Amino acid sequence: MPMLANPSDKYEGYVPLSMPDRRWPGRVTKAAPTWLSTDLRDGNQALVKPMTIEQKSLLFKNLVRCGFKEIEIAFPSASETEFAFTRKLIEENEIPDDVWIQVMTPARSEYIKKTFDATRGAKHVIIQLYTNTAALFREVILGYTKEEILRLTVEHTHVVRSLAKEYSSTYGTSFRLCYGVEGFSQSDLDFVIEVCTQLKSAWEADGRSEYPVIFNLPSTVECAPANHFADQVEYFCRNMPNREEITVCVHAHNDRGTAVSATELALLAGADRVDGCLFGNGERTGNVDIVTLALNLYSQGISPGLDFSDLKGLMDVARQCTDIPIHPRQPYAGELVFTAFSGTHQDGIRKGFRAMAERHAKLAGTGKPKIWAVPYLPVDPADFGLSYKAVRVNSQSGKGGIAHLVEQALNLDLPRPIQIAFYKTVQDICDAEARELTVDEIALIFRRTYHFCHDGTDTDSSDPVQLRAFNVTEGDLFEGTLSINDESRSVSVDVEDVRSTIISAVNQAGVYSFRVERQEFQVLPGGMIATYVWLRDDTKEGESGWWGIGTARDATGSMVRSVISAFNCALDNYKRSNEPSKTNNHL
Ligand SMILES: CC(=O)SCCNC(=O)CCNC(=O)[C@H](O)C(C)(C)COP(=O)(O)OP(=O)(O)OC[C@H]1O[C@@H](n2cnc3c(N)ncnc32)[C@H](O)[C@@H]1OP(=O)(O)O
Numbered sequence: 001m002p003m004l005a006n007p008s009d010k011y012e013g014y015v016p017l018s019m020p021d022r023r024w025p026g027r028v029t030k031a032a033p034t035w036l037s038t039d040l041r042d043g044n045q046a047l048v049k050p051m052t053i054e055q056k057s058l059l060f061k062n063l064v065r066c067g068f069k070e071i072e073i074a075f076p077s078a079s080e081t082e083f084a085f086t087r088k089l090i091e092e093n094e095i096p097d098d099v100w101i102q103v104m105t106p107a108r109s110e111y112i113k114k115t116f117d118a119t120r121g122a123k124h125v126i127i128q129l130y131t132n133t134a135a136l137f138r139e140v141i142l143g144y145t146k147e148e149i150l151r152l153t154v155e156h157t158h159v160v161r162s163l164a165k166e167y168s169s170t171y172g173t174s175f176r177l178c179y180g181v182e183g184f185s186q187s188d189l190d191f192v193i194e195v196c197t198q199l200k201s202a203w204e205a206d207g208r209s210e211y212p213v214i215f216n217l218p219s220t221v222e223c224a225p226a227n228h229f230a231d232q233v234e235y236f237c238r239n240m241p242n243r244e245e246i247t248v249c250v251h252a253h254n255d256r257g258t259a260v261s262a263t264e265l266a267l268l269a270g271a272d273r274v275d276g277c278l279f280g281n282g283e284r285t286g287n288v289d290i291v292t293l294a295l296n297l298y299s300q301g302i303s304p305g306l307d308f309s310d311l312k313g314l315m316d317v318a319r320q321c322t323d324i325p326i327h328p329r330q331p332y333a334g335e336l337v338f339t340a341f342s343g344t345h346q347d348g349i350r351k352g353f354r355a356m357a358e359r360h361a362k363l364a365g366t367g368k369p370k371i372w373a374v375p376y377l378p379v380d381p382a383d384f385g386l387s388y389k390a391v392r393v394n395s396q397s398g399k400g401g402i403a404h405l406v407e408q409a410l411n412l413d414l415p416r417p418i419q420i421a422f423y424k425t426v427q428d429i430c431d432a433e434a435r436e437l438t439v440d441e442i443a444l445i446f447r448r449t450y451h452f453c454h455d456g457t458d459t460d461s462s463d464p465v466q467l468r469a470f471n472v473t474e475g476d477l478f479e480g481t482l483s484i485n486d487e488s489r490s491v492s493v494d495v496e497d498v499r500s501t502i503i504s505a506v507n508q509a510g511v512y513s514f515r516v517e518r519q520e521f522q523v524l525p526g527g528m529i530a531t532y533v534w535l536r537d538d539t540k541e542g543e544s545g546w547w548g549i550g551t552a553r554d555a556t557g558s559m560v561r562s563v564i565s566a567f568n569c570a571l572d573n574y575k576r577s578n579e580p581s582k583t584n585n586h587l
Pocket residue numbers: 042045075077078079106107108130131132141142182220283
């Protein structure tokens with residue numbers, strides 16, 4: 001058995017911080033943090049095929065378009081591509097004046113020099129220097145004690161400081177330092193604070209500065225719950241001397257699947273800046289997903305300061321650059337996120353849209369905000385260039401969703417009994433075929449089931465009862481040609497009598513005794529009239545009846561079509577079964 005009966009023989013749990021007066025649980029986020037996109041660095045370093053210069057350029061442009069003002073563009077000492085991309089952005093003037101580029105370097109002098117060299121001539125540069133403070137990493141990877149890590153970090157901060165001075169005087173570049181505290185969430189926090197304090201002095205950043213030093217606190221590997229990360233961030237913020245002189249950033253990985261929560265709680269705990277990737281790309285399970293974080297804020301009524309109005313376009317770019325698909329259930333963006341298959345959800349969404357439209361109509365002219373509230377649809381997909389058009393129907397669907405599709409395809413707002421009747425028809429087909437039905441298929445099934453001819457096209461030529469051509473004169477005379485079982489006859493009657501005339505004609509043509517038991521009109525968007533009739537045949541004792549549906553520009557035409565639709569449903573069934581055994585309806 002690969003899994004252990006007692007996993008504590010192999011894995012140690014995290015040690016909670018003792019901080020009974022923790023403050024973050026009582027706080028509420030009211031504003032967006034500063035965002036840093038690391039798509040082109042952490043995102044890139046985790047790809048099977050790191051991005052080409054063209055892919056990096058495309059992604060960079062799109063990050064700028066979304067409104068990122070801080071973008072980690074490269075690890076210039078890693079490869080020629082990384083270096084050349086940095087040069088290209090600078091030499092080809094592709095970096096807007098209000099955007100800071102960030103570049104990453106390990107604590108090695110030759111790499112730091114190369115990193116500075118790559119940034120020659122840029123206006124605003126953040127240098128991210130990283131060292132590892134966690135015992136497991138510093139001992140295993142570097143073989144260093146705490147003192148050695150402290151020395152390594154401070155010494156290399158001096159190197160960064162002196163190069164920053166030189167490049168800033170030669171090229172006029174404004175530099176900020178970001179210290180990536182690799183392993184932060186697995187480190188002794190008092191040691192982290194000691195390193196950060198000394199680094200801040202080495203950067204000569206004691207006192208308030210226009211460009212405060214950034215401390216980037218990662219869960220390099222996420223191995224504790226989100227509340228623990230928040231405790232760690234609060235501890236750092238409360239114990240770091242002169243907290244107001246620094247920027248605190250978080251960089252959460254998603255090993256436990258909780259990077260979004262960890263980041264949200266870390267913001268409550270005092271972080272000012274978030275470092276992450278679009279759609280959660282990044283090492284292993286990825287970095288925190290900035291799209292989700294930003295849209296979580298948006299859905300709480302807080303402007304995220306990032307524009308994701310074209311999520312589909314952005315997904316295409318992300319896929320093109322990373323060659324990683326986006327999961328259909330990816331929050332906000334996934335292909336199935338604004339789709340409901342199940343009946344109760346479809347019903348709830350449909351009712352929700354109507355109720356909201358009514359509520360909003362009442363607010364017209366009051367200046368009050370039209371708040372979004374639709375069951376199962378926490379946000380309006382239209383805000384992100386997406387839509388809820390895609391109600392999709394399978395055997396889990398109910399009458400509400402099917403009615404929504406009929407409305408979408410044919411404009412009809414079906415009365416409840418027809419919704420119920422048609423749902424059974426559709427469900428039988430879905431079950432038998434074990435697949436999803438498209439809007440077009442639903443529309444076709446509807447036309448066939450109800451012999452429904454939409455929008456002026458008269459009945460199907462194979463239908464037993466057909467209305468060939470008709471008009472209603474100014475004197476309210478109905479004139480038309482009725483064909484019953486291929487026998488044509490002219491009808492010319494007062495509109496008041498048209499229904500009874502047609503019913504008598506059909507009754508005489510067979511041994512029927514049809515009568516309309518119920519009739520309902522509806523004005524459709526665009527001015528068409530829909531009529532729904534419920535037809536009974538009194539010769540068929542014990543049988544239910546037949547729904548008929550018709551539309552026309554005038555009420556008489558629509559009513560006549562609905563009666564003919566019901567006749568065809570009945571007669572077609574009589575013909576096929578020879579016995580009047582089934583109806584198309586259930587009242
Ligand atoms: C958590 C993070 O995401 S950190 C960023 C990680 N990103 C990357 O690694 C992508 C780019 N990296 C690279 O291109 C290369 O790893 C380079 C250029 C940085 C270094 O390459 P190499 O010198 O060939 O070393 P290699 O990759 O094999 O191993 C890393 C070395 O850096 C050392 N190292 C690790 N972290 C640091 C650090 N923060 N500062 C200084 N040295 C470090 C390791 O101890 C190891 O040194 P060793 O060769 O003396 O044992």
